[in-house]
Ligand code: HEC
């Protein structure tokens with residue numbers, strides 16, 4: 646008898662917890678729905694849109710949050726302070742991004758485009774939920790230096806936010822879940838598919854001779870890892886960049902604790918690469934020329950160096966010029982200057 650009661654009680658508690666979870670997760674979409682367009686020929690996105698239906702109101706709220714210093718401790722470190730539109734929402738000019746109280750992160754802020762197709766975030770893939778990235782950033786003393794509970798409190802007492810949350814989610818409740826979902830709605834809409842490369846693929850433009858030769862070299866020597874159309878296969882690899890003795894960053898190994906993952910980092914997408922300098926996870930290379938010289942002559946061989954680059958990648962100076970011409974054709978001005986994504 647006693648056992649049956651215990652089983653019944655466990656069942657009731659489990660059901661109650663499950664129901665609470667289900668209610669918490671399910672956000673009813675209000676407002677004007679936005680349809681997420683998958684560019685022709687692209688794979689299906691990985692993001693689960695049914696858990697966070699896109700609306701105009703959610704997008705606008707997310708945009709306001711993205712540009713708002715309130716999300717950081719001293720009001721100076723909005724998301725945009727490290728993820729700037731002119732650099733395809735990455736950091737340009739600085740190797741390591743600057744955070745709260747003159748701190749800096751240990752990495753170069755990656756551009757934020759085509760996030761809907763990613764399943765692992767950060768250079769080491771430490772997070773597999775997009776919304777958790779922002780929570781980690783807000784709570785990190787070397788990033789935004791704040792905590793999400795305090796941010797939610799600031800938003801609750803703001804004259805505008807309660808109304809904007811109501812427009813986006815149906816009532817004025819402000820919590821971490823809604824805040825991060827709104828930011829995702831903004832970021833997910835930043836789809837970069839309008840570079841010259843894309844226009845050529847759609848038969849709306851043609852490459853000049855250098856771009857065309859560069860494309861052929863690229864397909865041959867780089868495209869295995871920087872896979873079209875996203876220009877990354879999202880794998881983690883060690884491409885023989887010297888160990889950074891300042892940041893002491895071991896990359897993917899810090900997530901998996903496995904030696905075979907030492908010094909592996911996520912294959913960067915090369916979309917808008919012309920503007921995302923300096924390059925690599927620690928911004929170690931200021932120019933594309935440095936990157937190409939690395940592949941050609943400076944790969945450091947260690948136990949985990951990728952077989953594709955171990956023997957270096959042969960490139961003549963002429964080919965380097967052509968490769969650069971092709972990479973410039975990956976810049977998408979509709980993202981870099983689009984008012985829709987500006988403050
Ligand atoms: C102080 C600089 C800084 C600020 C402020 C900042 N970020 Fe980041 N962001 C970074 C860095 C550095 C990384 C790479 C982190 C890593 O690899 O561990 C990153 C990574 C990301 C990623 C993962 C991208 C990918 O391709 O894997 C997303 C998404 C992101 N940030 C969004 C945001 C949002 C939204 C905010 C505001 C809530 C924000 N960031 C604020 C520096 C910053």
Ligand code: HEC
Nearest residue numbers: 866867870882910911912913921924925926936940951953
């Ligand atoms: C073995 C897979 C692999 C091959 C082959 C490869 N790359 Fe990469 N590439 C990567 C990885 C991984 C990164 C990120 C490494 C890091 O930050 O530590 C990267 C980073 C880059 C970056 C820096 C992007 C940024 O925004 O920081 C550029 C530019 C680049 N590669 C161009 C090329 C070119 C051009 C070729 C061909 C000559 C090539 N890659 C071949 C895997 C590869």
